[in-house]
Amino acid sequence: MMTAVNTDALIAVWQRLLADPRKSWVLFEHGTCVVLTAPAGDLAVQAGEILAEFGPVSAGSPAGDFSVIDLKDAEGWVVTGHHNDVLTYVAPDEPHEQSHIVVGLFGRSKRHQDGTELRVVHVEDKRAPANPA
Template sequence: MKQKVEHQKTNRISQAELLHHVRLSINPKFQDWVLFKNGTYIIFEHVDEVSNLESKALKLIKEFGPVYTERSQDFDVTDLKNTEGWIVSGHGYGMYTYVSPQEIRSKKPDTTTIGLYGREKRDLDGRNPVIIHINRQNF
């Protein structure tokens, strides 16, 4: 059974805000990544092995995005240094979900609250993937 997050979102952030925060959360050495509507993004380290980022990202989000009960609490939460918010990671190498403080009702949320909310966002992206940005290194 999927556990519900006690502190549900209060405000969604705009796509422009989401893109801004995600850009700041990614190490600049990684230039190839794909961002989904609910804040999940996939970083591609070995871009020479990927000719079509969009199709590869869709394949990965469908495989590793949806949250299943046995893996529902398989996550890590990282505080961001270059922007506000957190990154939630879990199974699926290079896949992360951005969580904004605006999306969490609690003023001082704990890592479980942040992590479970991030997993809910990732689940939404995994079950209904909508790409809102593809960042590709210029060759």
Template sequence: MKQKADHQKADEISETELLHHVRLSINTKFQNWVLFKNGTYIIFEQADEISNLERKALKLIKQFGPVYTERSEDFDVTDLKNTEGWIVSGHGYGIYTYVSPQEIKSKKPDTTIIGLYGRGKRDLDGRNPIIIHINRQNYPQRDHEK
């Protein structure tokens, strides 16, 4: 097993692992999405109508990402079939957060624990949005991405 970087906590997953699991969690018919540092991602079904996915994603995560205690939001937790972990969805269409089993302390976590953890990650992405990947169908790669 690889050692994690000194700055990475034992319960965190690397950006490479995160991207891998998110790719496997998204239905392949959705080719346009943006992934944030803490695991929140936004799927764009009508991306042809959006000239700048990055700008649109930042607008949406700032609007729907932060969690406010005075607003009790419902969330759904979905077990993943193509990879390990869960997806937490909630307020804001097309916005999901990936939660890895290694991030959850319990051996058999219930949906409330997973959901609250996912909401916490989404809150982090909403308050300090850092995009780590943009996936766009037919999007020309830059030289350094090839």
């Protein structure tokens, strides 16, 4: 069961974790962030296309795989999957147990939910502004 999501808190965590001033990223409702290494056009659309392909979980495929990263700059964990730029934040109060397997499965389920619902809650556009002629 998913807990209620505090969007402002999620944005603050990702801003702290992705402090690189050149990184554009898009945050989805349940905590999944897509980092755009080649941002172009509408960033929400671009991230949505990536997450639609790499977010949903298929058991027995690479889409079911995950890794758990213990965070140094925030409380909680980041769960990765089969796309290096799709990351899901799990807060310390979310999983019922804090073992890596439980945290990973919880984060994977959040990624699946974001990958099927595709509800953008924040866009961090770090592209350099165009120079006026």
